[in-house]
Amino acid sequence: MARITLSGVSYSYGKKTPYEIKALDGVNIEIADGKITGIIGHTGSGKSTLVGAIGGLIEPDEGQVLIDGADVWKNRKKIREHRFRVGLVMQYPEYQLFEETIRRDIAFGPRNMGLSDEEIEERVVEAARFVELPEALLEKSPFELSGGEKRRAAIAGVIAMRPDVLVLDEPAAGLDPRGRAAIFRNIAEYRRATGKTVIIVSHSMEDVATYCDELVVMSGAKVIMHDTPNKVFSNPEFLVKNGLDLPQIARLNMYLREKGIDLGEGIYTVEGAFNKIMELSSKK
Amino acid sequence: MNSISLGQYYPAESPIHRLDVRIKVVVAILFVVCTFLCKNVLSFALLLSLALLSIILSRLPIGLVARGVRPILIIIAITSLINIFFSTGAPENIVVDWWIFTIYREGIYNALLMIVRFVCLIVGTSVFLTYTTTPIELTDAIEDLLWPLKKLGVPVHDFAMMMTIALRFIPLLVDETDKIMTAQKARGADFSSGSLAQRAKALVPVLIPLFVSAFRRAEELAVAMECRCYHGGEGRTRMNVRHVHAKDFVALFGVILFGVGIVVLNTLNIGYSIS
Structure with a gap:
């Protein structure tokens, strides 16, 4: 298992140019081990930079990224080992x-780890199973696959490294609703089967509300909230002020409350709302 | 990767940034002509003051302009040495006469004036063009300035469009390269160690996706342009029609005046003059 901690991490793009932008500003967080953590925030709030820092791909200007208490940039030559432990899907x-083939592409990460052929093969098959990629597709060229299949193949390429922490930056962006649901279902299943830590960056409040155990809310290069979805979504004014939406169900809940039907706190998923409404209607 | 910036446009609010780009191109050309017109110390002094004036007017940090000279320092050094050692002058002006080397005072003067000429050349072009004009504005201006070639059947608009697109794509591709490299690094790709052959091989996972994405983008752009009925330059109007204002004429005449001043000063027989 792996405990990821960021202490006072700052990072700027375009340093010493007129275009300098601060993307992270003194970020302190600890990612819950073995849980799914969602990172939300509006465009340009620093989400992608944050996961880049967690994955050891962006070296902070200030502060430290720690894994199990050890600074990942202390020994620069060992940064690759950190990247294998924290698998980042961009x-x-x-x-x-x-x-040339999907099989070889998924094997790229494990091969860089210097594993044996048998071990690589085993991992490729396992990773493809996690993302529900049929074995027949493994021999095909990436160009023959649909967009959703390619996306899943690329995610399998990171899962095949068997990272302690799987980080996904907008894993469902640009997919149709069925594709989105499939990706998130795969991720939830992956976490359930392996018990490993997962971090998901997302724009979609619905998705994080449904799948995440904890939420990190970012705004203006800072972490402004880090709590359970329940707590985060119980404060709609705060979210709206920071340019974020509520999940549709949370909005419905507010609307119903105004109309005199109280579903109670902590209802922000379709499933939760459905059960609650059925419960209320059966009482009548 | 981020250090690769195309051109070195420096955003600022200054009279030179606001000049009409076509006028700026003409001014830059005239400035270059001026640097070559200079002959004696007086005209070089005038040239130097024109260069300083343009830096002040452009509100560029002086350090930035100075950095622009750095790439040609070697050329400056070599020409100075050649001037010092190979210029000949009057016998009474010998400064050093040792072994096969004979250095005349004229040689030192020539070298100094050459340095001024080179520095002004770089300062003039960078202040009027690279630092204060975006590359896209520049291609637009060049298209306008080359209109006489259109009459001869040269597809000026098409060339300008190709140049604009190429320029527009460079930052995109740099960005894309950066992203792909990061993605492959996340999977343990190593670009910074190993033998030359290993490093070249390590670039394959970057180059293939980069080419694929370049072709995809090119195709998307072509389709998008056709969807908007793009058919080349015939009868095409501009979204931003540029007008030449009074201040642009002031700049133009200012530089011409400087040029005349330089020519006049050249005729005065005061101080040292380059042969």
């Missing part, structure tokens, strides 16, 4: 596929 990962 936005639109399908654009990074390059091998």
Whole structure:
């Protein structure tokens, strides 16, 4: 298992140019071990930079990124080991596929780890199963796959490294509703089966409300809230002020309350609302 | 990767930033002509003051302008040495006469004036063009200035459009390269160690997706342009029609005046003059 802690992490893009932008400003967080943590925030709030820092791909200007209490940048030569432990799936990962076959592309990470052929093969098959990629597709070229299949193949490429922490930046961006649901279902299943820590960056309040155990809310390069979805969504004014939406169900809940039907606190998923409404209607 | 900036446009509010780009191109060309017109110490002094004046007017940090000279320092050094050692002058002006080297006072003067000329050349072009004009504005201006070639059947608009698109794509591709490299690094790709052959091989996972994405973007752009009925330059109007204002004429005449001043000063027989 792995405990990820960020202490006082700051990072700027375009340093010493007129275009300098501060993307992280003194971020302190501890990611819950073995849980799914969602990172939300409006565009440009620093979400992607934050996961880049967690994944050891962005070296903070100030502060430290710690894994199990050890500074990951202390020994720069060992940064690759950190990258294998924290698997980062970037936005639109399908654009990074390059091998002749999907099988070889998924094997790229494990091969860089210097594993044996048998071990690699085992991991490729396992990773493909997690993302529900049929074995027949493994022999195909990335160009023959649909967008959703490519996305899943790219995610499998990171899962195959068996990272202690899986980080996904907007894993469902640009997919249709069925594709979104499939990706999130795969991620939830992956966490359930392996018990490993998962971090998801998302724009969609519905998705994080449904799948995450904890939420990190970012605004203006800072973490402004870090709590359970229940607590986060119980404060709608705060979210709206920081440019975020409420999940549709939370909005419905507020609307119903105004109309005199109180579903109670902590209702922000379709499932939760459905059960509650059925319960209320059966009482009548 | 972020250090690669195309051109070195420096955003600021200054009279030079606001000049009409076509006028700026003409002014820059005239400035270059001026640097080559200079012959004697007086005209070089005038040139230097024109360069300083333009830096002040452009509100660029002086350090930035000075950095622009750095790439040609070697050229400056070599020409200075050649001037010092190979210029000949009057026998009474010998400064050093040792072994096969004979240095005349004229040689030192020539070298100094050459340095001024080179520095002014860089300062003039960078202040009027690279630092204060975006590359896209520049291609637009060049298209306008090359209108006489259109009459000869040269597809000026098409060339300008290609140049604009190419310029527009460079930052995009740099960005894309950066993203792909990061993505492959996340999977343990190593670009910074190993032999040359290993490093070249490590670039394959970057180059293939980069090419794929470049072709995809090109195709998307072509389709998007056709959807908006793009058909080349014939009868095409501009969204931002540029007008030449009084201040642009002031700048133009200012530089011409400086040029005339330089020519006049050249005729005065005061101080040292380059042969």
